Amino acid sequence: MSGEQVQEKVFNEKDQHLDEETLFVVSQTFKALSDPTRIRILNFLCTGEHSVTDIAETLNLSQSSVSHQLRFLKNLRLVKFRREGTTLYYSEDDDHVMNLLKQAIDHAEHH
Amino acid sequence: MSGEQVQEKVFNEKDQHLDEETLFVVSQTFKALSDPTRIRILNFLCTGEHSVTDIAETLNLSQSSVSHQLRFLKNLRLVKFRREGTTLYYSEDDDHVMNLLKQAIDHAEHH
């Protein structure tokens, strides 16, 4: 009986059970999008690549705070950067996640 | 000069600037989806309505923990419930957010 239930769950796995890795990836992804500062940074990067200083000044944030959040986003491969001299230009690096963000913003703005 | 910049931002608002309320709503929405327990609960509710006890047993969580998280989700109107005797049956109440969750799960599962 209990054996059957377990078996049944295995068969239903596709559309119901979440394995640990999926759970981790999904929660991390949404965690990245759950902080107002990171949302503002990602939303700003929608307009193209920007340096750390540019991001900090435009969004009225400290350089350190922006750098910390960019590291967070870079670890999740949501942003990437290229160097030009001492300046690092950051830009989006995950279309899927940016799409989720845009959907949520759109939905929030149109109630 | 500084006046022009401000003005320019007002005109670009549609596709770039996020007002505080939008920022708050978006971050709250993603915060709801950023916790593994809440993800599991919402994902389970994809299969239909379930009582608190059912959710707790199926997902191997304490009754209290489930109840707390359901209150969180109910405050954001992501779930609703109906009563039948002493039993409360919870179910999804926000198609848009459930859709965001499904997209993220789908994407994570298919790498």
Place this chain on the structure above:
DNA sequence: TCTATATATGAGCATATAATTATATATTAA
């Protein structure tokens, strides 16, 4: 009314998170 069952809630605790401050690193130019 008393009891049992189902759920909600409050308090406390441990951990996570985000900002700040100070400092370190890296690149370029003089």
Place this chain on the structure above:
DNA sequence: TTAATATATAATTATATGCTCATATATAGA
């Protein structure tokens, strides 16, 4: 090599978060 600029990082602090334990509330039945 020194100075200037841009960025990264470490340590600290304050707050947020999620769980557990204990208890409260609500409904139904005896």
